[in-house]
Amino acid sequence: PLKKIIIFLVIIILLPVIVFSIFEISSLNNTERVIQSVYTKQLDAILFSVNQLSEDITNGWINKTEQATFPELNKDSQDLKWLFDETPIFTIAYLDSIGDKKAEVIIKKDSLLVQQEYSEENLREDIRQLTINNFDVLKRLFVYKQNNYRKITPVKSNRYNDATVLFFLSADSANNKVYALYFNSEKFVMNILAPKLQEIAENEFVLSVFDKKQNKRIYSTERSDTVITRQQKNLWLIPEYSLGITLKGSSIEDVIQSRITFTFIIIAVLVVVLIAAGILLIRNINNEVKLAQIKADFLSNVSHELRTPLALISMFAETLEMDRVKTDEKKKEYYKIISQETARLSKIVNKILNFSKMEAGKIKYNFEQCNLNEILLDISNVYSFHLKNNGFTFSIEYAEEKLLLNADKESISEAIINLIDNAVKYSKEKKEVKIKTGVEKEVGFVQVQDFGIGISKEEQTKIFEKFYRVSTGNVHNTKGTGLGLALVKHIVAAHNGRIEINSQSGKGSTFKLLFPLINENIGVNNV
Template structure:
C-alpha cells in the first residue's frame, strides 16, 4: 500500500489468529502519518518550552520537530524509535546543547562548592577569633585581679606602716610627722579611688548605675577639680594649668560622674608622663558641643592601641605603660559616662608626644 501525499511506503501489520476461524487481523501504520497524528501531540506536551524533540529519517530526508519555527541545533543525542527502527528520536535543549548545559552546571557546581568552602573557612575563622578573644579576655581578667590585689595591698601596707610608726612615737620631728600624715592621706585617697572605680564598674556592668542630670557650668566643675589636684600635682613637679573658655552655655550633666571622668584622665596623664611633666585642662565650645580637654606631654598612644583603650581591662603591655599601676578600667568608665551624657570622646595622640582627650557634651539637647 502507498500514501502518495506523504510518500511513505512503510507499514506495520499486527496479526491476530482468531480461534476456529481462518482470519488474520492487523493494522497498517504509515510511519510519517503516525508521527504527525499520534506522536506529535505527546511530543509537544513533553517538550513544552524547554526541549525540542525531533523524529527523523536521514535516508528519506524527513524530520519532525516538536517546536515549529524554533531553530534546532545539531542533534547530538539520538536513539532508534522502537516501533520504527529506521526512524530516530533526538532531543535538543532550547538555546543550548546538552554539552553546554552540562558544562554550565559543572561551572555552577564548582562555584557553589567554592562558596561553601569559603563560608566554611570564614566560619572556622570566626570561631577561632571568638575562642581567641575569650582566652585573651580570661587572661586580661586574671591580670586585672592580680593588678587590683596589688593596688589594694600597696596603699594598705603604707597606711599600716606609717600609722604604726606614728602610734609608737618613733618620729621625733614635727616635719617628719607631717610628711607621714601626708603620705597616709594620699594613700587613703588612692585606696578610695580604686574602690570607687571597681564599684562604679560593677554598677555599670550590671546596668544599675544611676545618673542625676542637672544644668551645670563646666568651668565650675573643672575649677573644683583643678583646685583639688593643684597642690598634689605641683608636689610631683607637674606643670598643671587650667584655661577656662568664655560664654560656655550650661549643659545637663551629672557633676559627680563628670568629676570622676576628669579624675581618671588626670590620673592617666600622671601615670604615663615621663620626663615632660605637663598637664593642661581647657574648656570651650565646638559647634553644638561644649567640651573639656585634658592634654599631657607623656608617652602617647599608638594608633593601633587607640582602637582598644576604651575596652574594659585593656592595658598596653610594653614600655612605661607596663610599669604603671592601674586597673585598666579608668577609660572604660570615662566612655560609659560620656555615653550616658549622649556625648563623644575625641583622642589625639602620638607616640612620644603625649595625648589629648576631649570630652564633648551636646548643647542642643538643652535648648
C-alpha cells in the same frame, strides 16, 4: 594551645568537604565517560550510514561521468546534462595521466559560473596545484586499480572555498585517465544528505553538519541555533565538514552538566558556610583567649594597685602604733601619707565598683544644671597641690562664658579626674598638664593635654575598650586597671557627648570631652 585548636578545627571542617568533593567529582567523571562512549558508538553507526549513502551517490556520478567522456567526450550526452542539472557538480575535468599539465575542463553552463574566477584557466591551475600537493595520494589510486578496486579520493579545492574535488581513475584497464569532479559541498549536504539525516534523527536525535574551517553550522535536523553539539566526527566525502549528534530536548550531557553545576554549588556553599563557621568559632575562641589574658592582666594590675597603698598604710600605721616616731612633724607626715594612700585606695575601689555597675547597667545619674567651669575649679582645688608636689606644671584656662550643662556633677568630675590621672601616669621627661574649657560650635568642652608617651593611630580606636591597655612602648612600666577610659566613654555617652583625641607616639595626647550646653532661652543644644 590556640594554634593546635585552630589546626584541629580546620581539619575537622575541611576533611569531610574534601572527601565528599572527591567522591562527587569521581562519580560525575565516570558517568560522563559512559555517556561519551554511548554517543561515540551511536555517532559511528550514523556516520557509517551517511558515508555509505555518499559513496553510493558518488559511484553513480562516476559511472555517468565515464559514459559521457569515454571513449571520447560527448558534450551533448544526456548523462552530462543529468550530472549538471540534477547534482551539485559544476565542473568535470580529466587528465590523461597524473603528470599531464593540461586538463580537459567541462564547466556547467550557469551565469554564476561563467565569471572570471571559474574560467577554464583558473580551474586548470587549481587542478595542477591539487595534483602536485596530493601526488602520493593520487599515485595510490593506481595501486587500488591494479587490485581491481576503484578508490575515490575527496580533496578540498585550493581556490574555491565552497567546492570539494573527487579524484578517481577510469575503470577501463587500458585507460589511465585521472578524473576530477568539482561539486558544491553545501548543496550536497542540503540536497542529498539532509533527507537521510532527517530520517535517521526522527524525534530522538539532533544531527548537525558543521564547516570546521569557517566554524559555522551548515545544516541541522533541528532549526534552533541554541542546540549544543559536543560529539562530532568528520564526513568521509567532505573532510572539512563534520557530523555532530546530541539528544533532543535536554540531553544527558545537559543533565550531567546541570548535576555537576548543582553539585559544585552545594559544595561551594557548604565550604563557605563551614569556613565562615570555622572563622567565627576561631575568632570567638581567640577573643575568649585574649579576654582571659586581659582579665589576668587586669587582676595582676589591680592587685598591684591595691597592694602598694595597703603596704604603705600598713607600714606607716605600724610605725606610729609602736611609737617609733619621736617628733610631731614626722607624725604629721606619716598621717598625711596614710590619708593620701587611703584616698588612692578608695579611688581604685570606687572605679572598680563603678565599672561593675556600668557593666550591669545599674549606674544612675542625677542630672541637674551645673557649670563646667565650676566642676573644673573644684577639681583644681583638690589636685593642683598633688600635681605640683609630684613635679608637674599644672595650668587651667577657663572659658569666659558660663558652660551650663544638664549633667551629673560627680560623674563629669570623675571623667575629668580619670583623664588627669592618665596624663600624670603616662608623662615621662616633660611633666606638664594643661586643661582648657571653652565653646566650640555652641558645644561646651573640657580639654586635658599632656606631653607624655602618646598613643599611636592604630591604638586610638581601642583604648576605650574595657581592660584594654596600649601594647607598645613603655606603657606597661606604668600599672593601671584599664578601666579609666572605658568609664569616661560611658559617662560622656550618658550625657549625649562625644570624645575627641589628638595624639602622636612620643609627643603626648590631648583628650577633649564635648557636652551639649543649656541655652537658657532655647533649651539643650545637640553635640
